[in-house]
Amino acid sequence: METTTKKRRIGIIGGTFNPIHLGHLMIAEVAYEEFELEQVIFVPTHISPHKFHDVISAYHRYAMTAAAVEDNPHFTISDVEIKRDGYSYTIDTIRYFQEQMGPDVEFYFIAGTDTIELLPSWHYIDELLQLCHFIGAMRPDAKEMVDSVLEFFGEKAIGRIHLLQVPEMKLSATYLRERLRAGKTVRYMLPKCVVDYITNNNIYTDVDSTSVLHTEHTN
Incomplete structure (x- = not known):
């Protein structure tokens, strides 16, 4: 009888982290537990296509994020986007980690409500939904917006965009x-x-x- 090997689950949380705060860390921790992730990789952006106003240097943002995750054994950090020239697109980051970790890994991109709202405009979003899962941390007032995003993607969102209830933290x-x-x-x-x-x-x-x-x- 052929047995199916359970894939490893790796979380990825990207952002400018300008600065990283307890809300980011709390969402990553709850997602780690709820989705049985092996680890969560924090990926500070170099140049975000969505956020470019009042963003300090990538050097400082990386250093602050590294300090913030250092004491958590299942958190780590990657400079893959900082080393990349130009804008930071998630599709390139997911492809990079797939190449590094192999086919037996499922990736879960962890995002806040504001990011989920922007998904329809993301670069290569249809391919991204095939390559990785999305975990959307829900604000209490965001149900209508999230429902509209799920409706936009239709069947593509089934089993790929997951909602995560987290303690409310208006940071x-x-x-x-x-x-x-x-x-x-x-x-x-x-x-x-x-x-x-x-x-x-x-x-x-x-x-x-x-x-x-x-x-x-x-x-």
């Missing part, structure tokens, strides 16, 4: 950058190692760097 990188520039606390919003990196490198703010440091370490 955005834009909101955090605004707080950092205003010298306001980001405690419990960013990992401490990321705050330390931002402070030490004077990123996102022109105010005295000690103001951000102070708000992070006040008991």
